[in-house]
Amino acid sequence: MNDELRKLVEAHEADAHRPSPHLVEQWHNAIDEAAALERGRQREPRQHWHPGSFFWGAAVTAALAIGIGIGFVLSNNGEPSVNTPIVANVIPETSVTPAAFTRGLAVHLRDSRQQIASFDEDTDRTMLVLQIIEQNRMFESAAEYNNAPKLARVLRAFEPILLQLAASDIAPEDAEALRAQLAFELNVMLTKLASESSDESHTT
């Protein structure tokens, strides 16, 4: 092996299979800011949908998705990878659902509830519901990855209802019934997440 080739191989081995500290910091910031926003909302509930909230939902989702994606990339075609422990620092594979995921999910559920409640005649309902479905799918994948199959099932159960709601030819009273059902189920999940998080903080 000549020197140039050896240098290339060394450079490749030392390279960026691990996420840069800067990138990791960005993910954590996204999650923290979403959590802070959630705390802020609890004090001052919004009256209208705000695109910014969707951005933060997307930021958390993107952080989780990138983490999952890098996890797959680093699996290195099934061969053991020396870099895997670095990924474990980003999203650890533990038997406990990470608190950051639960907080991100709460933001998603709260945003979905708010958006569904604030539909009016001028809303492009189909487009908005499809955006919610897209977010929902990402959180469903993240729930599976974060050892939360029950949450994944509930999120999957939302999708058929959302798809019905996205239909443009749905009767107004049927749309209202679906919105009421979704609002209830989203509220129940938020209450459950808050209750579980409260129990954990009391026991620790």
Next chain:
Amino acid sequence: MNKLFKLVIITATLLLPATGFAQDDEPGDSDSLKMAALEALMSAPPEKALPIVDKVLAGNHSNEVKERALFILSQFDSSEAQATLLRFAREDTGELQVEAIRMIGIGGDKEALANLRDIYQTGNREVRDAVLEAYLIADDATSVYEIAVSADNEEDFSEAVDMLGAMGARDELRELRSRAGMSETLIDAYAISGDYETLRELALDSSDPELQTKAIEAMGIIGGDEVDNTLVEIYRGADSEDVREAALDGLLISGHDEGVLELYRAATDPGEKRQLLEYLVIMDSDAIYDVIDQALAGDR
């Protein structure tokens, strides 16, 4: 407010008779309050909450309130909750039965899910669809596969195969090919599940021209560079007009206007050029004005 006090208020709200509640209010207001109380039950311990939910389900309440109560049940990991859901799925009818089946999917209890098979067999179309949806929610592709394999009519088979496609259950769908033979329903499901390898194999198999053209078109649903390149190659190597048109339809579905443009520039037959130009117009290709300009000027 302590938990016990909250629970007393929730119980009182939920167990008030539907007809005698708050005479001045609309019935909807009474239901709204009960639903809010049901929501609050999620913060109560299961041993306190479950008897209250059971009473709601046994009481004289609207279907809407009972449906919400079923959702609450699905959130408790207890055999009693699962047994109640199964009882409603078996013995009730209409919306409550369908909702109970959905909740069994959310609960994900293996035994309860296995019991849905009998309910599927004796149920009408609505119940059967609800069972398939419950398996989708529970991500139980094996049960949907078993329904597809044992289906004795086209509708049951096709609904189960569609569901496997939506679940992305490629292994089960491939297995069905050998068990049930190839069909258009299966090709659609391969497309929805993103099974490019199987569709490519079918697209290159000319033994059944009808299925071959269907598979070529369906590849467009999957899309992506690999599919786009394959479709262009199939078009170039086509030995029949049907295959060529199917490849064009596939390119139209995948939105690969660059590939169609490439084929347009390479075509020498005026009829073929005209057809490719029509596709470029339908696809609203960015290059369409240059192409039209060149065509009018007599260039290639």
